[in-house]
Amino acid sequence: MQTELAPEFQGTTDGREAEAILRKCVHCGFCTATCPTYQLLGDELDGPRGRIYLIKQVLEGKTPTRSTQLHLDRCLTCRNCESTCPSGVQYGNLVDIGRKIVDQKVPRPAMENALRWTLKEGLPSPLFAPAMKLGQSVRGLLPAKLRAKVPAPQPAGAWPRRAHVRKMLMLAGCVQPSMAPNINSATARVLDAAGIQPVIAKNAGCCGAVKFHLNDQDGGRAQMRANIDAWWPQVEAGAVEAIVMNASGCGVTVREYGHILKDDPAYAAKAERISALTRDLSELLPELVPLLKGRVKAPAGLVAYHPPCTLQHGQKLRGGVEVNLRALGFDIRVAGSESHLCCGSAGTYSVLQPELAYPLRDRKLGHLNQLQPSAIVSANIGCITHLQSGTQTPVRHWVELLDAALAD
Incomplete structure (x- = not known):
């Protein structure tokens, strides 16, 4: 797509990156067919192609309006369009740039x-x-x-105390320890059962996604640098072999530290190293399965799996959870229709855009419930909480299911 940047954006980091992304877009519209908000609203400007056009106009000097801001706000940043795009348009990076520029020019109420x-x-x-x-x-x-935003209290269970030669860092996260503490402890117990010692760095906190995607990008970067500082001594010493993420929303962000901090001379190389070490918990399953096989007593009953957008579209990880849990004896299935579509959680989206988030939740649950599952599992705290608010069927992290099935 031919783009002529306005003088204020020429030669800037954001301008150069946005122009390179825009030039990849051929305006084919394949992305529109898989965009959740376009599915609901049927408005071209509420699909990726329309939003790309709005961002292009702003970069070329057109004054954005409150309407421009609203169409960009309605994007879930699910990145389904990236999975669909035949040209490799990095839409997620482009919409971050577009939102930042528009927010600088359009005051909010x-x-x-x-x-x-x-x-x-x-x-x-x-x-x-x-x-x-x-x-x-x-x-x-x-x-x-x-x-609906306050889950029932949940016991965390015991944290393993054994030492192992193999060690991996874990990020406790900002909301997960309070909302669903068993996810972290279940992860630790599963890793411990496989001979891996989980390590949590004391000063690591929020991954930075919340602030970054609410257009406090400087605040988000500060949190990213703080995490790098907390992890770096153990990474530099070679004391850990990976940084394991059990919330796919955090995982996709940490995997992008290298890109987000690429222009920071003090942190660029460190951030790239951190991103390279980061692995979603599901990526460990192929090596965990042979270590745990024979020690897992999978419960009877079908389990429905909702793959989060941050896992399947953001990290491009598909099929690993289902294939490997089946190998351990679980009857786990993905709803065949629309498994690629967002559930509507999308970080803070369900709070900021409830009129879209809840229809998407109910649409997702409709497909999952067709399986008549005994439980629903996912891989991100946001999806789990959002889905649970619309159903009586238990919604859990898949690692909690695995942990509960492990023989003592």
């Missing part, structure tokens, strides 16, 4: 700004844990919409 600030500052905050605990203590009294 005060209430909208306040909500976005609360999310970006509150979710990664140390105050989130006590706030969640308080919410859980009065959960039954909360309005339905708020109750």
Whole structure:
């Protein structure tokens, strides 16, 4: 796509990157067919091709409007379009650039700004844990919409204490320890059973995705640098062989540290190394299966699996969970229709765009429930919480299922 950058963007980092991405787009429209918001709204400007055109106009000097901002806000950043695109357009990077520029030029209403600030500052905050605990203590009294965001209290279970030669770093995350603490401890127990010692660096915190995708990109980068600093001594010493992510939303972000910090002279090389070491938990399954086989007693009943967008489109990891859990005896299936579409969680999207997020959730659950599962599993805390708010069927992380089936 031919693009003539306005003078203010010529020679800038964002301008050069955006122009290179735009030049790959041939405007074929294949992406439109797999865009969740286009499926719901049927508006060209609420699909990737239309949003690309809006960003192109802004980069060429057209003044963005509140309408421009709204169409970009409605994007889930699910990156399904990247999986569909025959030209390899890096839409996720382009929409990050477009949103940043538009937000600099288009003021938001005060209430909208306040909500976005609360999310970006509150979710990664140390105050989130006590706030969640308080919410859980009065959960039954909360309005339905708020109750949907406060999962029932969950015991974490024991953390393994054995030492192993093999060690891997884990990221505790910002919201997962409070909302679903068993995910991290179940991960640790499964790794321990396979002879791998999980290590959590004390000063590592939020992966940076929340702030970065709410257009506080400087704040997001600061959190990324803090994580690199926390992990680097063990990485540099060769004490760990990987950084394991059990939340695919965090995983896709950490895998992109190298790209996001590429222009930071102090962190570019370190960030690239961190990204290269990062592995989703499902990527370990091929080596875990032979180590755990014979020690797993898979429960009866079909399990439905929802692959998060951050796993299948962001990290391009497909099929690993289903294939390897089947090898361990689980009857796990993906709903055949629309398994590629987003469930509507998308980080903070379900809070900011509920009128789109909840129809997408119900559409996803409709397909999953056709399988009549005894449980639904996924690989991201956001998807798990969002789906659970719409069904009585238990929704869990797949590693919790595996952990529960491990013989003592």
